[in-house]
Amino acid sequence: MNIEKILQEELNLKSSQVINTIKMIDDGNTIPFIARYRKEMTGNLSDVVLREFYDRLNYLRNLKNRKEDVIRIIQEGGNLTDKIKSDVEKAKTLQEVEDIYLPFKPKKRTRATIAKEKGLEKLALSIMNYDINDINSEAKKYIDEEKDVKTEEDAIKGALDIIAEMISEDASLRKIIRRIALNDGVISCKGSTEEKSVYDMYYSYSEKVKTMAPHRILAINRGEKEKFLKVKLELNEDLIIDKIKNINIKNKSNQLSSYIEQAINDSYKRLIFPSIEREIRNHLTEKAQERAIKVFGENIKKLLLQPPVKGNVVMGFDPAYRTGCKIAVVDENSKLLDTTTIYPTKPQNDEEGSKKVLIELINKYNVNIIAIGNGTASRESEMFVANLIKEIDKDVKYIIVSEAGASIYSASSLATEEHPDINVSIRGAISIARRLQDPLAELVKIEPQHIGVGQYQHDINQKRLGSVLEGVVEDSVNAVGVDLNSASYSLLQRVSGISKSVAKNIVLYRDEVGEFKSRKELKKVKRLGPSAFVQCAGFLRIDHSENMLDNTGVHPESYDACKKLIKRLGYTLDDIKNKNIEDIDDKIKNLGIENLSLELNIGVLTLQDIINEIKKPGRDPRDESIKPVFRSDVLKIEDIKEGMILKGTVRNVVDFGAFVDIGIKNDGLVHKSQMSDRFVKDPMQIVSIGDIVDVKVIQIDLQKHKVSLSMKGI
Known part of the structure; x- marks a missing residue:
């Protein structure tokens, strides 16, 4: 292989x-x-x-x-033949290998193994090979009271059980049936028409296996698990049994053929079909889960790479009813300034007292933005904040922020380490404020599967989901780069080559020695060896380093080449730092990048990356993304009308469309059929989380509080 x-x-x-x-x-x-x-x-x-x-x-x-x-x-x-060995070596999937191994696999006691214990295997092989003239006479030889073979019928029945199992374990036959199931099989669903549920559309539903969309597979699986649906695979039984007969019945006129036919019918109904049905359902589930994991991963990546809102004092507002809304104010550098709890929502409805408290905080700390969590009581809190903003003579905006995972973070050991003296209930408000200021730095503190931006994430293999999402987070963190002197250990441990223990050692070194002055100082950190340094150094940034290249994505191994390039272009490091390089593109064009590559003994791709870095030292790639939309007023579903054009923020993208925040309680849905005038197979090709889009209201369901939107013709 x-x-x-x-x-x-x-x-x-x-x-x-x-x-x-x-x-x-x-x-x-x-x-x-x-x-x-x-x-x-x-x-x-x-x-x-x-x-x-x-x-x-x-x-x-x-x-x-x-x-x-x-x-x-x-x-x-002692069963290996050249053919078996060749078949195993040619197998392209684990399933094919397991099919070949099936006849030799140790089994629990089955009807066939019991029959073999009774000495009936030779009779079964004789029937299969048409080596018998009179089956009853031959079967009589196997009667044995001690082995519980009392009659010819008992012997024949046991032999047919062995034949049925032999047929069911034929790897080439299973491959044929599996192909039929995948190409022509139908998944059929039935539900109780008397019981209303979210699975109504599947109460009398069928679809070909090969056309089933991943989100429908996961919905059906959940409906079955919750006992609203009965799901089965439908195959053309007659067609398949005829194929099995054509393979195993060599002489239709021989009396033995009728016995083999009995074994074939039993083999298909009792052994083959249930096994194939499980395989096909598992195959569909795995396919759907992989797609859902991919969707989740792409959404997480977009969420993590949302542009940070820098240079603002932010008030985090964690909405609630009875227990009160938790408030936290953080400064421009995410340092906690103050906390409190207010009760503007039911049952207290203390709007006036709550306004007074918030106005004092806004004036005291010069708050610019209020970040409101999107959970329970979010829209009531939004209305309260919008009214508050109207009453103050200050430029304050608000924004709705996803609070997914905030409660999990609040109760985590990490949150306890960061805020040991802060009540658990307040920590969520701190997280909400900080995830607006720097989504990446804050969201890495939460296991990615707890950030709800996917479809059916709780129905997915959690180990596989966790593994894939960890990779997405790692790629996102390293794509941006990390400030070595301000990053928490939870962010540092996502950097290439840095383990959790080394990340803690970096923070410990920082606390004991002070800020890092250069990347090479990393080598003094306990347990951060040469190989780890090579892996991590290029992704770590030092804003006020002795060497300005330490604040770029240029790897230390390329510093010499970079300095030679800068000199060759007629610049100094100060020119790069002060961005006095307006004519750099012309100079590179005149010299030729291929020639520079040879001259500096460095690859063209690496050279191009170095050029991009020195053109924008300290660059944060997220700054080039679309900024979030801030609001100062609120919409109710009763305020909107069909035909209205609104601006909204994409909050989640799934296989069937995208959910867009247009400022009302529930996000509106743009079905993929309403995304473009052309056919849209994958909504992710049209929109991403965080995109600001113009949408038209095409349908309003006041009873269900649902709004359907369209992006077509705008």
């Missing part, structure tokens, strides 16, 4: 790309490091492709190991 060749063909890569990437992965390099600083080695593969490469490499290695194990086990049992 040539893993390198398979990866090359499947991912359409060159041999050198595959060989180099495998070596770098095996040498312990992280995906962000490989993607950013080894572009010449990979041929400029993105972190997304490298993650796919990594997953596929692991699968193929597991497949190779399983093949070797299966061949060894079958050989040890």
Whole structure:
């Protein structure tokens, strides 16, 4: 099994790309490091492709190991033939390998194994091979009272059980039936028409296996789990049984054929179909889960890379009813200034007293923005804040912020470390304020699966979801870079090459010694060795470093080349720092990037990255994203009319469309059919979380508080 060749063909890569990437992965390099600083080695593969490469490499290695194990086990049992060995070696999936191994796999006692214990295997093989003239006479030879074979019928029945199991374990046959199920099978759902539920549309529903959309699969699975739906796979039974007969019945006129036919019918209904049905349902679920995980990952990435709202004093407002709304004020650097609790919502409805408290805080700390969590009592709190803003002579705006995961963070050990003297209930408000100021720095404190920006995330394999999302977070953090002197250890541990313990050691060093003056000072941190330094250094930034390159994405290993480039272009480091390089593009064009690459002995891709970094030292890529929309007034669903054009913020993207915050209690839905005049298969090709979009109101359901929106023709 040539893993390198398979990866090359499947991912359409060159041999050198595959060989180099495998070596770098095996040498312990992280995906962000490989993607950013080894572009010449990979041929400029993105972190997304490298993650796919990594997953596929692991699968193929597991497949190779399983093949070797299966061949060894079958050989040890004395059953290995050249054909079996060849079939295993040719298998392309773990499922195919398991199909071949099935007849040799140790089993619990079955009807067939019991029949074999009674000595009926030879009779079964004789029937299958048409080696009997008179079945009753032959069966009589196997009567044995001690083995509970009392009659010819008992012997024949046991032999047919063995034949049924043999047929069900035929790997080539299972492959044929599986293909039929995938191409022509139908998933059918039934529900109680008397019981209303969110699964109404599936109460009498059927769809071909091959066309089922991932979100429908997950919805049906949940409906079945909650006992609203009964789900089954429907196949053309007659067609499949005829295929099994054509393979196993060699002489239709022979009396033995009728017995083999009995075994075939039993094999299909009792053994093959239930097994294939489980496989197909599992296959659909896995496919749907992988898609849901991908959607979740892309949404998380967009959320993490939302532009930070810098230079503002922010009031975090965590809405509630009975227990009161929790308030936290943080300064421009996210330092906590003050906290309180107010009761503007029911049952207290103390709007006047609450306004007085907030106005004092706004004036005392010069608050610019109020960030309101989007949970319980969010819209009532929004109306209260909007009315408050109208009454003060100050430019204050508000914005609705996702509070997903804030309560989990509040009760975490990390939150206790950060705010040991602050009540758990207040910590959520601090998180809400800070996630507006720097979404990435704050959201990394929460396990990504608890940030609700996906579809059916609780129905997904949590281990797989966690693994994929951890990769997304790691890629996002490293794409932005981290301020070495201000980052929390929860953010630092997401940096390439830095473990949780090393991240804590960095913070400890900072507390004991003071701010880092240079990247090379990292080498003094306990347990941060040479290899970890290579992996992490390029992703860490030092704003006021002795060397201004420490505040760029230029890796220390390229400092010499970078300095030579700057000198060759006629600049100094101060020119770069002060951005006195207006004619840099003209100079590079005149010299030629290929010539510079040869002259500096550095790859063209790496050289281009260095040029991009010195053009914008200290650049935060998130600053180039669309800024969030701030509001000073509130809309009610009763205020909007069909045909209205509104501006909104995309809050979530799923397979069937996007949810857009237009300023009312519930986000409106833009179904994918309303996103464009052309067919939209994947909404993520049209919008992303955080996008500011113009939408038209096309339908309002006041009873369900639902609004349907359209982006077409605007």
